[in-house]
Amino acid sequence: MNIALIAHDKKKDDLVKFVLAYRDTFAKHTLYATGTTGLRIQESTGLKVHRFQSGPLGGDQEIGAMIAKNQMDLVFFFRDPLTAQPHEPDVSALIRLCDVYSVPLATNMGTGEVLIRGLEKGDIDWRNLYRNKHC
Template identity: 40%
Template sequence: MKEKLTIALVAHDNRKADMVDWARFNAEYLSRHRLVCTGTTGSLIKKAFDEMGVEANVLCMNSGPMGGDAEIAAMVVRHEVDLAVFLVDDLNPQPHEADIQMLLRQCRLHNVPIACNRISADLMISSPLWTDENYTPAKQNYVHFERR
């Protein structure tokens, strides 16, 4: 597996504080990787890391409602994202629900692990498989759907 991962971080408005808290807790780990975030989430994480004196490579896309989820989904399709953390607000409707579902679907189709709550995110980033050179994840074969 790769030494430096690209990690997508996305959080709905009511979950942004949770995401920042999670990123602070995992700042040492996250700072060793490339982070790609939706706009506001990325700005908040950058600010939190700056306050902690943590240097990190954080790329901010557009905000979710302005296409940020779709931009990250496109990166997933191009195999530019290794894992994703998407803290979803399941209790409130989102104006860009189609983009949200697209991102979740593309992660499933392209075998990109995605955590939708903090404990799953903690378990995912702490897995020893990320550094196991003998581990190759099994991938679903969708060859019969490609370019038909």
């Protein structure tokens, strides 16, 4: 499956720790990330990550384009709800696209835990059928 990894600055450490904790699961999938987040994950885990631009420079939109083409299956976007983001419209658009294309989205570690456990059990496999039907 194609998995996007995105984190606001104050949540990057949390996402890196999360990917480290579930490294073996993430290693079985194709990973995509925005610039700095992807670099930090690569350096910390040794996993291959396809890196886009940083979020404010268009990385969120690049991932959004994959969602719109039904090429993304799961998104982990650890958001910082307490800090204003200058690219908030891009963030909102990405979340909206996940809803439009039925792409599971975790915006925090709690939901991330549920989704990663579901991924491990095969609960997200329906995305393969959905993607093939709608592409």
